[in-house]
Amino acid sequence: MKNFFSILIAMFIVSNTIQAAQKIDTVFTASGKKHKLYYSIPDNYDASKQYPMVVGLHYCGGSGIQYRNALTLLSDSLNYIVVCPDNSSNQIPDANIDIITAAADTARSAFNIDAGSMYLTGMSCNGEVTFRQGMNKFYPFRGIFPWVPWISDNNFSAYKLDSDMPIVLAVGTYDSNFKTLMSLYDSLKANAANVNLVLVPGVGHTLSFNEFGATMIHCIKYLNSAKNIEIAAAKPISMINTDEEKQVEIPITASNSKNIKVKQVLSVNGVFESTTTYDKTSNKAIVKIKPVAGKSGVGKIVIEASEAGDSAIAQTVINVRVDKNVSVKNEEMKALKTTLAPNPAKGQVVLSTPSTANSFELLDISGKILIQVKASGSQTMLDISKYQAGVYFVKTNYSNTSTLEKLCIQ
DSSP: OHHHHHHHHHTTEETTEEOSOEEEEEEEEETTEEEEEEEEEOTTOBTTSOEEEEEEEOOTTOOHHHHHHHTHHHHHHHOOEEEEEOOTTSOOOGGGTHHHHHHHHHHHHHSOEEEEEEEEEEBHHHHHHHHHHHHTTOSOOSEEOOBSOOOOSSOOTTSOTTOOOOEEEEEETTOTTHHHHHHHHHHHHHTTOOEEEEEETTOOSOSOSTTHHHHHHHHHHHHHOOSSEEEOOOOOEEEESOOOOEEEEEEEEETTGGGEEEEEEESOSSSEEEEEEEETTTTEEEEEEEEOTTOOEEEEEEEEEEEGGGSSEEEEEEEEEEEOOOOSOHHHHHHTOOEEESSSBSSEEEEEOSSOOSEEEEEOTTOOEEEEEEOOTTEEEEEOTTSOSEEEEEEEEOSSOEEEEEEEEO
16 A cells, blocks of 8 residues: 555655645545545655644545545645545444545555644534544544534534544534534533634535635634633623623733734624723733613623634634523512522532512523423422533512522532
């Protein structure tokens, strides 16, 4: 096999150097079958130098050549070798995971790959494979960056959420599975996973948009970031019955604090507006959040801080909830407050109300209703044993209003 690739590469080499970006189409063997394999090779490939590698897994209904072509910018801009196996438009089953390992090993036999700079990405059904198998660390990838992985529900028990595998979860805000993926991100954070979130506003479940290649490059920058910049964790924000602006200050620590740039990305439109600036005097990101009049909902603000050239990049995510549906005055609201005990909780939580409630709902951070139960007197037991660790909300429904309390599940 190695001799075959030596001959193949020689076809493109002049004085041991490829003179123009090349796309190479070949085959390899995995699971006892031959599969097509598609490469993108950077300009001026030099066999005496080591190169980073990205293995890309196409979506169901797609192909290796299509995904390779979409990822070619990684070769052109970052000098990465892109390797895309083809699995006949299907998801790669667990029994045939060697399709991924064999593709990577084949590339390592053919090219001078940096073993410490190998990455895995994939889209949709094979984005799910990227996430699930990558978190299991089945191959020595340095990091993974699934694009819109297709995960069907909020039961994440099949995934190793506490893995230390570096991951960038990349999602279009119009993706049909967006709420589930935001719940997945919250669960990863609750399990102290090494995760960053890249949101692409206005994009759905597709790779056919102009910024796809740039988005993948952005993910890699997170995985390769120097560790000389930190941004403090942000607390969730609840804005109940108000249209007033709220300001949040988030400390940033960096080796060159005067050369920091910050930006924000919102997960939703029409619920709240936000601006983010960097104060060089205090070394803080200043985030101003203002609810949209008459609107309720939940969303995230990804605050990103980076040094010049993005050699160091870090983020924090603010979870924002806006609720305009609570119709009672603040004094009456306090009298209706539901006590959650214990909180944080694991297994069960007791809901205690000073007044007679009609029902309770358990909501995830996206606002999805997970549980609906009728109130049973002044105390109601809620079974939360099947839910992953993370931030949730308990909504208490009365005859003419409702209240909302944050619940942390361990």
